[in-house]
Amino acid sequence: MVSYKELGLVNTKHMFEAAMKGKYAIPAYNFNNMEQMQAIIMACVESKSPVILQVSKGARNYADKYILRNMAKGAVEYAHELGCDIPIVLHLDHGPNFEVAKDCIDNGFSSVMIDGSALSYDDNVKLTKEVVDYAHSRNDYVTVEAELGVLGGVEDDVAAEESKYTKPEEVIDFTSKTGCDSLAISIGTSHGRCKFTPEQCTRRDDGTLVPPPLAFDVLEAIEKQLPGFPIVLHGASSVPQVYVKEIEKFGGKIPNSVGIPEEQLRKAAKSAVCKINVDSDGRLAMTAAIRRMFAEQPDVFDPRLYLGPARDELKKMYMEKNVNVFGSAGHWND
16 A cells, blocks of 8 residues: 555645635646646646646556556656645546545545446445545545536546536535535536537637536535535536637547636636636647647657647646636645
């Protein structure tokens, strides 16, 4: 067994307390490889933001759990080398069962999410409590995020045809019975690059889609039920149209791509929402940069020459989010 403290990581407990007090959200960025990790750390060090490095079950299968664990340790050392010891969490995103969550806890993760949202309410409570009991029994307390409500869309192995809003009347009972440290809710966000169907949106003259607003009334009702409790938003990529257009300009086909408007995310970040997940935006930024490179310099075959610009574009985007969307910039030492 490896403790996250041996890797220089922290859990989310103090991080979330500080975020709620300061009215900002912690960025939770998914990564699968070295370039993504470098971009995240460079952006967060430069903007002096705390960060959650997220790993999905698919990422663990792709990159190997031992490599990812040591990349997280490397991220801590890299931040130090860059000149700022920002707090870093290594978090399991959408843990599918107890076995995967336990394996992550035993291998240095400082935080895990157990996603029982597809189960019945009682089975979700049972599974979440099982993970919480194990995580909290460790000498080094591992924090647990749970989910109540269902997010639509597709991301790796997580898929649902439609969203089901979190029921505010259930949140006290759920958090009391499970003992979870934070709660992911459903208020209209969804996974993937197509967060809404065209029928749910209005279309501008230039063809871009305008999504419906998030259900802030549901969020406010949950806040009243659970004052001061950390709330999480999944599926919160904004799907920047500049990257969508760039990808399609250079041969990609990703029609009807639409995300969550950044002004709505800024509003959420000033509430009890203290963690906002971003994955699809990172994929779009890197893909756009790589497609441009291949189109403009077809003789390039050295991976460093196309992964480097992709990493730089990703860093630039994450910097902008930390400063202008999540409000986490400058809060590394709260």
